[in-house]
Amino acid sequence: MLAVVPPPVTVRVPSKVNLHLAVGDRRADGYHDLATVFQSLSLTDEVTVAVADEPGVEVHGEGAGTVPTGASNLAWRAVEELARYAGRDISELKVRVVIRKGIPVAGGMAGGSADAAATLVGLASLWRLEIGRDELAVLAAKIGSDVPFVLHGGVALGTGRGEQLVPVLSRHTxxxxxxxxxxxxxxxxxxxxxxxxxxxxxxxxxxxxxxxxxxxxxxxxxxxxxxxxxxxxxxxxxxxxxxxxxxxxxxxxxxxxxxxxxxxxxxxxxxxxxxxxxxxxxxxxxxxxxxxxxxxxxPVPGARVVNDESPRPTPPEVHA
Ligand SMILES: C[C@@](CO)(OP(=O)(O)O)[C@H](O)COP(=O)(O)OP(=O)(O)OC[C@H]1O[C@@H](n2ccc(N)nc2=O)[C@H](O)[C@@H]1O
Ligand SMILES: Nc1ncnc2c1ncn2[C@@H]1O[C@H](COP(=O)(O)OP(=O)(O)O)[C@@H](O)[C@H]1O
Missing domain, CATH: 3.30.70.890 (GHMP kinase, C-terminal domain)
Known part of the structure; x- marks a missing residue:
């Protein structure tokens, strides 16, 4: 009997700007304590996860040539974190992640973190896992300090390494x-x-x-x-x-x-x-x-499935 292969899942995920970023002293673990206000922005990446015989990561778009495609890609780190959570064999993962970047690489806008958050959301849907946003946020924080925020979106106050979030009331676009x-x-x-x-x-x-x-x-x-x-x-x-x-x-x-x-x-x-x-x-x-x-x-929403293939809002681009 043929196994039914689930269709690919596409997730859109925002970038961020820190409206306020207060940095404390360097801690013993090398991180700095922060008090930061994040706002999510409509400049986005899109990540598609699919079942595939050839596992790995593909990167296209803004700055793609400088992004690693191996195990150090933050999206692949997300695949491994979710697989561990789901009790799946890491050496047998039949997952392909295709990233379309709009967020600049190493630009201070959480682009890599965004791809990790999108992969968590996409793969949880592809694998039909019963996992809530709070549990996803715990996995997100293991991957990087900014990952929980881009998962969450909106406006939030971040403390600790930036991974502990409280939503902030914001009335305006x-x-x-x-x-x-x-x-x-x-x-x-x-x-x-x-x-x-x-x-x-x-x-x-x-x-x-x-x-x-x-x-x-x-x-x-x-x-x-x-x-x-x-x-x-x-x-x-x-x-x-x-x-x-x-x-x-x-x-x-x-x-x-x-x-x-x-x-x-x-x-x-x-x-x-x-x-x-x-x-x-x-x-x-x-x-x-x-x-x-x-x-x-x-602000805009955090990482979310967009399988309806609604047209991607491309922000006007002006080349200097
Ligand atoms: C500066 C900020 C502001 O939001 O964003 P970006 O400019 O990178 O987007 C973040 O703190 C970046 O978060 P993120 O990029 O997820 O960093 P991580 O992978 O967790 O950490 C990478 C490295 O940054 C330093 N780091 C990060 C967070 C923190 N609170 N203190 C630190 O000192 C550490 O040297 C750490 O090894
Ligand atoms: N999916 C990814 N997208 C972008 N960069 C990634 C990704 N995975 C790993 N990286 C690495 O992480 C570094 C920081 O990338 P990024 O998250 O875009 O910047 P920032 O931390 O300034 O927001 C890059 O130099 C790149 O080598």
Whole structure:
């Protein structure tokens, strides 16, 4: 008798920007305690998981050539975590993961984490596992600090390594322009650079998180713009000094404010409206300070199955 092969499952997953990122001292385990406010963005990756005789990972799209396709791909780490949970033999996994990247690689927007979160959701559906979002979040945290947030989506306050989440009330759709840099930045190197800057002096640090939460509840982008802050920004700028010019150019182009996204080097510019974001994107693209400019909005939902094959919302892209 022929076994019935389940159809492939496709999952869309958001990127993130840290609206507020307060970094504590380096802990004994090498991580830093964080207090961060994440917002998910409409710049997405899509991941399809399928039963296949040839297991592995395929990567297409934005920066695909620089992404590992072997066991170190975060999506494959997710396959292995879920297989362990389900009691499946890791050496016998007949799963193919196809990633279509829209999120820049090593860009500070949680692209690899997004693919891991999408793989957890897709494979749980493909294998018809009885597993809730809370259990998926536990597996997500084992793969990386940012994975639980992109699984969850929306807006959340992250503490611990960034993996402990509390949802945050947010009343507005916020509009962003994203400036991709020509090369990525390594997250551990940026944290290490912050440690070095702190050993040598006192790099600027963000204020309290409460006003950011109030601005999100009010839904006023002007109020939020005044409060964007990232302790990793001085470290990212120290490693990539051209980011100073990019940050200036976004504000000169009409954004309310700009910030380095997470560990960078992507710069995220908050705009008053969707129309403003398109104007700022066009002007920033002409300034020649970055590789590519995109517009995006947030918050959006976390990783979710999109098997209906509804057309993918492709954000306008402007090449610099
Ligand atoms: C900086 C942030 C801000 O949201 O995002 P990205 O810019 O990478 O997207 C995150 O903290 C990145 O999270 P993620 O990329 O999942 O990092 P992980 O894989 O867990 O850790 C990679 C390395 O980053 C450093 N790390 C990460 C998280 C943390 N709270 N403290 C750290 O010091 C450690 O050196 C760790 O070995
Ligand atoms: N699926 C994946 N997509 C992107 N990068 C991945 C993936 N799996 C592993 N990586 C590795 O993780 C590193 C960080 O990637 P990424 O998550 O995109 O950046 P960031 O941590 O800045 O948000 C990359 O340099 C890449 O080598």
């Amino acid at each position: 916020f509009h962003w322009v994203l400036a991709f840099d020509r090369r990525g930045l390594s997250t551990p190197k940026v944290y290490a650079e912050l440690d070095r800057l702190r050993a040598d002096g006192e790099p600027p640090a963000v204020g309290a998180v409460e006003p950011v939460l109030e601005a999100l509840a009010s839904g006023d982008p002007r109020q939020l713009a005044l409060l964007l802050g990232n302790d990793l920004q001085p470290a990212a700028v120290s490693l990539r000094p051209t980011l100073r010019r990019t940050l200036r150019a976004g504000v000169q182009a009409g954004a309310l404010a700009g910030t380095v996204s997470g560990s960078g080097p992507t710069c995220a510019f908050l705009c008053e409206s969707g129309e403003d974001a398109l104007r700022v994107a066009a002007e920033l693209a002409g300034a020649g300070v970055c590789r590519t400019v995109r517009v995006a909005h947030g």
